[in-house]
Structures are given as C-alpha cells and as structure tokens.
Amino acid sequence: MHIVVCIKQVPDSAQIRVHPVTNTIMRQGVPTIINPYDLFALEEAMRLRDKFGGEVTVLTMGPPSAEDSLRKALTFGVDRAVLLTDRFFAGSDTLATSFALATAISKIGETWGKPDIVFTGKQTIDGDTAQVGPGIAKRLGLMQVTYVAKVAEYDGEERTVTLERRAEGGTQVLKSSLPCLIAMLEGTNEIRRGTMADALRGARAEIVKWSAKDAGVEDLTKCGLKGSPTIVKRVFAPSPRAEKAQMIEVPEGASLADALIDDIFKRQPNLEPDLTALARGF
C-alpha cells in the first residue's frame, strides 16, 4: 500500500511573541516544529505500513527551511519526503493550499503509485482551521473522514477501511472505501522514536524538492494570493478591557474565602439561591 501524509512546519506557538508597537509576529528566533497534530497521522500511517507492507511518503508545502521537518519525519522512519516550495505559493489560504497539495499528491501518485490513504492531522496549531484536509479530499475525489480516533480495519482486497470517528456526543463507526483521506485525532497513538538506521538515513536521504511546475501545477492563478478567495484585511491585538480586576479586600476578622464569596454573591445576586438549591440536591 502507499500512504501519503501531509504535514506542516509551524512556529512553536507557545513561544510566539507579538511586537508591542507594530502588532506583527516576531518570528526571529522562534523555533519551528512539525505541527504536533500531524505526529498522530505520521504514526498511524507507519503502523499501517508496518502491518500491511508498502511505503509512506510525507509531503509538506512551505519555505525551503521546511526541509527540517521532513528530515525529522525521515528519522521517525517514513520512506520518502517531498517538499513543495515555490514563491507562487506565498500567501495561500486554505483553498489555495488544498489545490497545491492535491496537485502534488496526484504527481506523487503518478511517480510512485497512487496512494490508498492520505493522512492529515486534525488541524494545525498556527492556523487552527481544520479545512485543508477536507479541501484535499474534495479536490482528489477521496472519501473524507475527519476526527478519526482509530483505524479499526483495513482491507486492501475489498478496498475498504473501518474507522472510529469522534462525533458530537459519541463515536461513529464508519465503513468507507479506498482511496480515502483520514484526518487523525490527537492522543490516538504515540510517535515512535525511530531506529538508529532511520536517524542515519534521515540525515543523508535526499529530499525531493518540487516547484509548482515540477508538481504539475498548470494554472498558477489557483496558487498563492491569487488563488485565495479570502483576504486578511486587518491584523490587530485584542484590546484591553477598560478596567482591571478589582482586588478583594478582606475586612477585619473575616477570612479571604468568605470575603470572596460575599463579593461573588453581591455581583451575581441570583447565583446564591441557585447554588444553594444545587447543593441541596447533593
């Protein structure tokens, strides 16, 4: 089987700093990582390969420096890494991104065999949209299953896959057909460390680098800023609230806890009877 995993290199968002005057992201010195949600997709893909045989190709779109994330993926043990990088892709929104990735996946299919499954993470930690996975699925005509907690069965002969999908209020068990796109949910597995051999190979392996043309993009107006229906009109920092928190003052002889409760019930008079009624219910 052939599995393609789409990953994204993202800034470690916990460490993002915003310039206080210009309101721009200060990227300098911010370390980059593989989007943490994508690690679950990577691991699930490798488990399927280990069980059923085949290859895992990892694909990313980004600046040349995104090669770092692909190397990292190689050290985990994926078989091949493709970097889609071109200035024409700059400024892509989710629709343009899914176009570029879908085109590259088609090219990967022509070159190394059509993928049976395309994996993505649930969403990225920088964009948080969860839209690119569905976008790829629709453009390639793949069955789309998102928020997948478990790949319960894979039947290469029957060309079906049984999946457990996180839904509102429970788990949906679905049977779909191959080829499909699976967006993995977090916490579903743990990324392997990779063997020493993988580490060595990861450091040396050649990363396939494709421009838009190499990937088979014919219509450049579908890429980057031009191919993006959405436009970011304004970026701004959240405005501070007019007044800061009022600090609780403790009257003589009273405890801080009682003073706080008094203050809460003074501000929200209806809460006291409601909480009391609830407490009586216990």
Add this chain to the structure above:
Amino acid sequence: MSEPKKTPAAGGRASTKKELPEHFKAYKHVWVFVEQERGQVHPVSWELLGAGRKLADKLGVELAAVVLGAEGETVRHAVAESFCYGADLAYVVADPVLTDYRNEAYTAAMTTLVNTYKPEILLLGATTLGRDLAGAVATTLLTGLTADSTELDVDADGSLAATRPTFGGSLLCTIYTLNYRPQMATVRPRVMSMPERVEKPVGKVIEHPLGVVEADIVTKVLNFIPDRDSSKSNLAYADVVVAGGMGLGSPENFQLVRQLALTIGAEYGCSRPLVQKGWVTSDRQIGQTGKTIRPRLYIAAGISGAIQHRVGVEGADLIVAINTDKNAPIFDFAHVGLITDAVRFLPALTEAFKKRLSAHSTDKLAS
C-alpha cells in the same frame, strides 16, 4: 479569471476592491445551518441564528435556516424552533439518506441548496460535524471559508467581516471573501450569545429534493457508541466553571479544582499547558483551541491568562482570578482578583462554600 494583470501587494487586494463578478450578484440573504443529529439540535444553531439575524437586518435581507436530515419529528421540530429563534424561512432537505451524518450526502445536500437558491452568507457551527461539512462545501463551491470566527459583521459595502484569533490566539485578524459567494464562516459553540426564544408560528418552508440515493453513498455508518455519562462534560454550557492552570504546580493538586467544582455544582476545566503535559484530558481544555465558555461565574485558579485562554472565557458574566503573580495577564480581563496561592486557597474556599450553601439549605428546610 479576466482580471487586469497586476501583482497586488500583500493585503492590498482588499483596499483595491474589485466589483463583485456579475454571476455572484444574484446571491442574497443569510443562511444558517441548523445542525441536528440523533434527535437533537445542537444549540450552536440557535446562537448562529441570533448572529445571523443581526447580519440580515443590517443588510436588509432575509434570514434562512437550513435543516438537513431524515423526514420526521426531529426535522419538523428543528424547522419550527428555527422560526422561534429568528429565521424568516427554512430550506429543508428531508431524506432517509441523511439520517446519520456522512460527509458525502450532507455536502451534496448543502451544495445543491446553495447552487439553487444562492445565499450571500452561509454560517455553520464549528463542531466536529460543522467543520467537516464546511471544509468540503467551501472547496466544492470554490469559495472562501473563515474558521472559528469570534465576531461577525457586515461593513459599509455589505461584505462579511469575519474576525478570528490567529497564531494561537496571540492576534486577531479580520477576513473577507470579497469576490466569491457565498461568504462562509464557522463559529464555535458559545462564542455567540443565545438569542431570546420567541414563540412564533412556522413560516415559509422550502423543501428541496436531495438528488442522491443511498446506492450513491459509499460510506456506511456501522454503529454509534454514545459517550458514557461519566465522560460527558457539559463544560461549554455550564453555569459555573472552575478551572486550574500551571500555578497548581502538580497534577495531584488539580484534585483541588475538582473538589471545589463538585461542592458548588460546577463543571471543571483547565488551561492548555495542563492538557499538553497530560495532567487533564483535552475535552476539559478551555480556550481558543479548547472549549469556549459563557458561565455566570468562572473561577480561574493558577491560570496566567494567555490570550489563547482569554478568548475562550471572555463571555463569562463574572471572572474571578486567583494567582500569586500580580502582573499575570489574567488580572487584565478578570472582574475580581485575588493575589494568593491557589493551592492553599482552594481548600479554604471549598470549605467556606460548603458552610455557606448548607447553612442556607438548613434555613430553608426549617422554614
């Protein structure tokens, strides 16, 4: 596209706004997807009708509810309630193929409706269902979609301005879909306030055929396993919420948050680092990438108040912050603050609440 060849500067396209392409000019009215599954309408649908009502009034157009599902009581109820929450009309696709949510069938139903009746704005809840559907519909229609919007407005020329947090909530950005229709956005549950329900008769209902039969749908639902009651959390819709952050110091101390929550009948939650460290499960995370809450009372213990957390709790009526650091950002948006160690203070607060609430109940029982 027959646009003049000119390379626009980044972000400059909005200011040099071109006229809406001719074939999109017929797109009018605001639509809200009313999400129902297994007999229940997700309340985010009503919240969106409330938000959609404001947009429709500002634009001077109609507000429509879109109800998809199997013919039956649930769909009838969802349609009737939509009018009570502000819809002027409802589009309904009722077909047994739509009994369970499956992307293929729902995407087909929604895109057919859009292509036939042409809305200018389409809003969906950012639930697991809504996000799965919205991404597929937007790609099929080749239009723009803004995920997890926290604010919706229409500007002077009638364009939808959808504001959302970006870069993990460090910044907000306002996004437009100027030259494509419909303009799509998802909104997370509890981000918009619940509109008042006003008893109203069922108005205009437009039924449309699905045009897809079961044999066309590849994906089959084998089973649905509902969450066990113990693992169900009503965090997003709770009246009172208690949450803990890194200031608690250890996973064991999170028990103090649970105890207070249990005492006052609250739901408990946490900030993102606790989930990342594996102390608490992700369904308890409050913030931009977790749950948005709008309780009457929110008690944050040992939470510093990063913007990513702030955007998830700003809708609370009363925010009480307990933190040892007087410069913690949480004091910038909390209403009431206490500079003290949460680990030592929480047990005292739990005891004080216990006394206070039981004293009242015995009073009342005696009278």
